[in-house]
Amino acid sequence: MSNVIQIKSTGGFTRMDNDLYEALIGADLSGRELRVALAIHRLTSGYNKEAVKVAALYVAKMMYADEEKAVSERANVSRAINSLIRQRVLFRDGGSRDPITFLPVNEWKIDPKSTVSKSTQCVEKIPATVSKITHIKDINTNTNPNGLVVAADASTSEISESEPEQQGTPEPDQPEPAKADRIPYSKIVEIYNAVCVGVLPKCVKLSPKRKNLIKGCWNLEINGIHPFRKGEFWTAYFTDCLTNKHWIGDNDRGWTADIEFLTRQDKVLKVLEAL
Template identity: 85%
Template sequence: MSNVIQLKSAGGFTRMDNDLYEALIGADLSGRELRVALAVHRLTSGYNKDAVKVAALYIAKMMYSDEEKAASERANVSRAINSLIRQRVLFRDGGSRDPITFLPRNEWKIDHKSTVLKTTHCVEKVHATVSKITHIKDINTNLTADAVVAAVASTSEVSESEPEQQGTPEPDQPAQAKADRIPYSRIAEIYNTVCGEKLPKCLKLSTKRKNLIKGCWNLEINGLHPFRKGEFWTAYFTDCLTNKHWTGDNERGWTADIEFLTRQDKVLKVLEAL
């Protein structure tokens, strides 16, 4: 019996522009981002539309047949949509309720990975080349959001962080736990990279700003600490930019800053809206 599946015209077909098809093949997207892009294409070209209004939960249901799984992946799908918008693959003029469509291939700004050297220790030292994650899209998409956040304790983001209290601990005191060391400078750098073109840049980390960042770092949600993952800060600040009022679309021309975005009431407002 042949393994070739015969296509039936009665089943219907979705037409795809050759340039878009080849661009998606060659784009350095994560598995989740590619699936989201294909879902948007199905909902636009598949129904002869240029753009479509679609919720992240609806796309999650297209990706996962299990309702519970789809609900748990909604936030990840929302971040993938925002990531594709930031990389200029998709375009949406407004918030999450506005239509979404593809941009021309020559406008895409796909993120790239960088590599660093890491030394491994066994019987002897061996140099190995590993990939350093530079964006949330590079996380293994087979992991759930909870599994990604649970892996925080072993990440380089924490191990390279700045301790809250300087100095060497006394001999009779235990070493400071990794979870208590907060990479303030790295978090400010992520904010400036993501929000610097639309919001005021963070030029100095005052005591107040460090205390607000510390509050986010120690924020516990369902037994997890999501802000102890560098990629989560990137996704969070990206989500903040979707709020037009915060980016200056108001009567006063007011814009949010790092202090405003790290207030816990604003953090919870963004997270609960996903």
């Protein structure tokens, strides 16, 4: 018995270029990103169009039969579209109301997987391979913080930066034990540089002002949750910042943001409230 199903012309179908088909199969995209890409393909090739003007809510309704679910997922779909644009899978010359289309496969720049070290409370480093999350899309902030949290309890909203907990009084003639910051500033800087360098200035030094701004993000509470206590959220946040054209130099002065600007409380809230 043949497993080839004949397509009835009366039923309708959407043709897909083989190169695009194989590229989507091999691309290391999230499930939501892949579904969004397929939806855009349906709305373009499926209607013999090169590009299409489409709202994130419309794509969400294509993905979810339940209308209430679609409405709640609109922001996640919007972030997935922005991520695909940043990875040059999709292209849109302008804002969210402008047409969107696919770029040639040879121009795609899919985010690679990266290897990071998880630090446990016993200070033992365990190598672990994880997928680099490209934006805030799939983060469940109700879970406990991941390896980014070195010595902080996720339920503690007030963390001392300058007076970390001591491990007792050192014995005479014994070296004083090293103090560990509860906020992993160096790891946050590492994430910023990994995501933003090449577009924004590299952070080479953490001044007291910059530490204080990062601490403000770390202690930011939204609906009883501290989202910036997850390493993925920092990656996602900095990635979403790169979608602001003015911040990445598309202005009459050629000015660009830096880590100090992006960790200001008003800028953080501006990004989060726009999602």
